[in-house]
Amino acid sequence: MPLKVYNTLSRSKEIFTPITEGHVGMYVCGPTVSGESHLGHARPYVTFDIVHRYLKHLGYKVRYVRNITDAGHFEEEGREAEDKISQKALLERLEPMELVQKYTNLFHWAMDAFNTIPPSIEPTATGHIVEQIVMIEKIIAAGFAYVANGSVYFDVEKYHHAFAPKGMPYGMLSGRNLDDQLDTTRELDNQEEKRNKSDFALWKNAPPEHIMRWPSPWGEGFPGWHIECSAMSNKYLGNQFDIHGGGMDLQFPHHECEIAQSAVCSHVTMAKYWIHNNMITINGRKMGKSYNNVIKLSELFSGNHPLLEQPYHPMTIRFFILQSHYRSTLDFGNEALKGAEKAFKRLWEAYQVLLNLTHDSFEPNAADSAQTDVDNLDAKVNAFLDEFTEFMDDDFNTAKVLANMFELAPIINGIKDKHLSIHALKPTTLARLKSDMQCFIEEIFGLKQEKEGGDKLDGVLQLLMKLRKEAKAKKDFLTSDTIRKELATLGVHLKDEKDGGMSYQID
């Protein structure tokens, strides 16, 4: 079955066919590093990490480009250009680039904690000023931009009239009608610089107090909001590439403007498939600075936030995101996250049990095999596994794959506890179960469990478990319970196995 992806351009699921066979070019809008990343940022980067991983799994060679916006944008177009980064830098008495570096490092730290695969290329806006200027010159030369007081604006209406007949109207992505636009765009200062309200800046003249500035043919200034993504995606992925991703909130105006800029330069729609992830909400509301409901990732990991009842591990967050479909909103809540934490733990443990299962460790005997309809269980397991790819091919439905994994967990645990016979599974099925689970859990879903403590701690715990076993054998439950209790307060939980064995787990 071919991979199908939901394309925002067509508002429908389409069969994914790469432009160049065997290769995929993917551009995802990265973070603006003017502040620390929050939970909302985790959604797109985990989502597109899954897309990236799955495409690779399917055998594609993927060039994944994700930018770092470090040039900053003005708060409100037309007002005094208030570059976010430089403004905050003043407050914190830092050099702008120092601030940018700090938040870039923090972003990378969080991405690493989420176990996302770094993009193939991570270009910065400040590193591509030249490319952006060249592109703006091209747009001016083509007659779709004009210079006003040292700033350059894109002529949206002119573009629309020229490109709508070519099947690239302004608004093709967001479903917006340009005429409605004109009526609803609110009044802004300095409107007189623009010919039309819907025009957007390609280059902004920098007022004297503006720290981040670059020389350009139009005077000193800084690039407009949208041009960096057009310039950088074009440089590294060409005139037309396969996938452009980002949050739904970027659809308009950001992606719409990207399309227009790039179309002027290359006469094609820059990307074939537009994939947008939905928002993470908190009490039903988008998480964002303007709503004052932001939970930073560092706070999430440490639990240090009034809304958090406890810290949450990055893998819990990753699992939490995977449990829903990327195009649905996902509502944050302690109850939901705690649920995800427990669920992930259960899944991971079943997975570990599975990796240790072998036919050899179970004696075939009549009573055992009588418990299970051999063909039935074998077929069931295979059916669940078949669906892994089927669900992923259907627009990356990670939620359904996880549901199937939770159908498999009781089977795995049942075999371990001997409620089910391992001989109900053919050796080939068991092998497939192991490799498919391994592939989807670790390779595609990128879930992992930190190995905590290391060898020394393990040695100490083995010793304590040995002592506890001995105490139990002597029915000295006071001692055995003390060991278990004391360890539990330290966050180490002992579990007695059926056959007298023991294992531990660290929080």
Add this chain to the structure above:
RNA sequence: GGCUCUGUGACCGAGUGGCUAGGUAGAGCUCUGCAAAAGCUUCUACAGCGGUUCGAAUCCGCUCGGAGCCUCCA
């Protein structure tokens, strides 16, 4: 106001015409020295009202509620 979505059980959340989603929480049972874990069983649904259909949570209409975008935004 315009555009785009959305409303599923205590909570999160799949699902789009007929088949148990799944997870967490709750209840009962099995196992266990006790506990934990695990397994088994079980409870609470598809906002409301109409319509289409043999049949709708799923399609259509209306009503009510919620969100995103239209301004920086993942």
